[in-house]
Amino acid sequence: MALLHLEILTPDREALSAEVSEVNLPGTLGRLGILPNHTALISSLTFGPLTYKQSGVEKKCLCGSGFVEVRDNRVSVLVKSAESDDEIDVDRAKKALERARSRLNSKGPDINVVRAELALQRAQSRLRFLNQL
């Protein structure tokens, strides 16, 4: 069976380049499953876990927001950040969660609620990704 070439690119590095049989992505309108011989596709992605199957083994990685282009069995994921499970800092995520919560609860006038809520979501999905929540 044909394989997909998956590459995860971030501004700071090429996070992954591998042959995979299946990719599952966090699209803005819902999750996207990509199998070999998928039609050409461009979609935006939200912050969330990306899973892929490499030689039968399921692996995952947490991606920031960005885009994906699928074309000729090539999946190019262009995202702000990409972390595999051993790269995520649990303490940092927990602290970020606390910070976002206290900021939302304080209800001060100089609080950017949208930003705080986004930070809260990010921290929660980081921890959920690691089953630490």
Added chain:
Amino acid sequence: MPSLLDIRRRIKSVKNTQKITKAIKMVAASRLRRASEMAVEARPYVNGLERVHNSITRRMSEINDPLYQSQSGKTLLVVISADKGLCGSFNANVLKASLRFIRKNGIENTAILPIGKKALGFFKRSQCEVLPGMVDLFRNLNSAAAEPLAHKLTQAYREGKFSEIVIIYNAFKNILVQEVTTSRLLPLSAEHGEDDSSAVEHLTEPSLEAIISEMAPKLIVTKVFQALMESNAAEQAAKMTAMDAATNNASDMIEKLTLEMNKARQAAITKELIEIVSGAAAL
């Protein structure tokens, strides 16, 4: 003729200076390596983003996002200089080029956003409208560091404050050559090529418009990030060459001074000998 002691003192001071220039050169060399590694790592992402952007804009006859519309107002010139000196004509070149730009564009039609301490100090004394600048971006340069600046520019453009935003910086050609580059950041231009055979009608999710308006700010971030990276690499290269030349000049100077010192010492010995001989002859 300076005394022996004076020459010795000068040699010592030149040697100290040489030690410093040599150290700066070494540091610049290692920073340059890091900077160019970073540029190489970022390239696949940048190419990918541009490819997707072009393939989308090619399919849209017009784009309604404000970031693609031209508007009226002043031109905002973003001048990227270094935070430190000791890098040859690096800062002078970019500042001179921006002055030329201002003169051509008209001082009343231009606003400046200085990046780096050198540009900040330079434009503080000028008569143009100067926006609060940013310093200290280069020490820990990564894509996150470029974001606040890019957001500020995008925001200013969306509010309709400027007709265009132009960025001017030293581009890294090779270790010996830095080229002052002026490029337009905003409004973004859409690619309208028909002939490209590689164009594929991608399925898009959500709509083309939604993707474009999400992608445009990201494109600005990468463009700003790239300009900062280029400027950083160019600065380190300029510093390296300047400090290399300074080290060589110091070596030449030490050689010359050593020669002079030996001459002075010999003259002193000869004088003493003559004194002894003539003293003996007088007896």
